Structures are given as C-alpha cells and as structure tokens.
Amino acid sequence: MEQIATQLDSSLEDENYLEINEKFGKGSVWRIELEEGLILQREDLCMNDDLYLIRDLEDKNVESFSFIYQLSSFHLDGQVEENEKVGETRNTTFIFNNRFKFNVRIPAHTQMNHLHIYMTKEWIEKFIASYNIPKSSDLLRLLNDPDVTIYDEIGPELLRVVHQMLSYEPIEKLKKAYLKIKVEESFVVAIDMNWKREENFGELSYVHQADFQVVTSIKKDLLDNLISPPSLEEFADRYSMSKSKIQNLFKQVYGSPVFQYLKKIRLEKAMEMLQNQNISISEIGYLVGYTSLGHFSKAFKEFHGILPKDVRKQNIES
Structure with a gap:
C-alpha cells in the first residue's frame, strides 16, 4: 500500500487505506488482514490514465491464491505467462495461483470494482478440513493443479453475500469476525453453486x-x-x-457455442446502433454481418421481439 501511495502521490490514511489523488483519478483501496493467511482487499478505482498491473514473482515456491469478485465489466489486455491475452471481464469470480506472471493494462476511465481475497495454501487447507469440503471441489483442484483458473458468474445468491460484505458496517470490535464469516460464506456458496451445476448439467466451471x-x-x-x-x-x-x-x-x-454467441452480439450491437446512430437499417444489418435486410429483420425480431423499423420509429417519436 505504501508503494502504491508513493507512485500515485496519494494519501495513506493508515497502512490499510489509500485515497487516490484526484490528479490521477478517483476512488480508494482498503485492505484488512482477517487472520493469518487471509486478507480482504477492496479496489474501487477509476484512473485518468491506463493502469498497468504487473506481477513477476522471483520466488516460485510462494503458495498463495487470489479469489476475486469482479463486480464491474471492462476489457483487459496484456500478457499472462508468455501468452498474449485480450478479453472482457464481467460480473465474475476468479480464483488463480499467485505464481502466475502477468502484465496487463486496464484502459483509462475504466471503473474497477473488485473484492479481492488473498489466501495462503495453508489457510485453504485449514478451511477445507474445518468444513469437510467435498474432495472433488474446485478448491482442491486448485491446490492440486496450480495451472487451473477457476471462474464462475456471480449469481444472485453469491451477489447477496458480497453486497453484505460491502454494505454492512458492524462495530469496530466485530468487523474482522463479521468479514471473515462472510468470506467463508461466499466460498461455500460459490462451491455449492458449482457443485449443483456439475450434478445437473455435467459441466465444469474451470479451464486451464x-x-x-x-x-x-x-x-x-x-x-x-x-x-x-x-x-x-x-x-x-x-x-x-x-x-x-x-x-x-x-x-x-x-x-x-461460438456462433450462437456471435449472433447474440451482432443483434445486441444492431440494437445499440439503431438507438444511437443515424444510418439506414440495411447498412446497420450489413455492419453486423447480415447481407439480406429480410434475414436481418427476421433475426432481430426473433431476438428482441420487435422489428428494426419499429425501433427506429420509436426513436423518432421520442
């Protein structure tokens, strides 16, 4: 925190709270050590310039993990290990081994809203043993295979717990106890959601x-x-x-699948263009990949429940 404060010429109210200097952006970072091996950090930032996040650990024996609740959506680019990576983060949970190298850029004027949990391997093992977590759970996969990245969408049940962590203010003497309980509850809910999906759909929520x-x-x-x-x-x-x-x-x-997703983003982009750009409907159809106005109108109506010409008419009337 002290290093970040120095780099951004920002005020460090204490060792665990940083207020961003207005000339660099706006927002704050706070962190709290809940117990040995478990740290909770909140990052709510919007920077005026590109923000670079770099990790290149020299000690490959470090066994710690990050569990991130990503509460805002933005594009991220850079490198993870030796691979070029460009993608969009969304309302998602991520768990990964902190031995990963990365060098990523978050574009300027992008809202970052993270709840970031740092855990040591010893803490995870103690947590698993304390609550008798099923041996096929994702947390055990992560411990046994550090090249695994676990992710999942933040569903309503998990979002409720996360918002409670962010919004409820217990008295100071109970703050650590409350946040530790909520962190553990969020882990249990995340594991339960994943477990149910595997049982119901046979799908896994992790990839290398x-x-x-x-x-x-x-x-x-x-x-x-x-x-x-x-x-x-x-x-x-x-x-x-x-x-x-x-x-x-x-x-x-x-x-x-790939091209069902492509159809979705084409038609979402078409709606955005109809509402915000003064170009013809046929040209919009072409720009999102449809060579036939008839096919475009039919697909648009099936997806949005309204014809493109009626969207345009509503915009003119309003």
Missing part, C-alpha cells in the same frame, strides 16, 4: 489458463470481425484445437 486465453482470443476475433468472422475450421487451425473442444470451452465460458 492456456485454454481460457484461447477462448478470450476467439471472442475478440468475433467482436473485431462481425461482418466476416473466421470460421470454426479457421479457429481450430489457428489454435491447434479440435472444433468440438473449442465449442465446449466457449460454451463453458460464455454460455453458448
């Missing part, structure tokens, strides 16, 4: 870091090429991965 990087790169390729995106065969050749594996990984991360 290299596979996750491939999926986020494919998503960027789709966003950058709405008119003429690469084919599934081209993706398979580019990333030396079977088409079925790409489809399965993409569905795990984004909830649908």
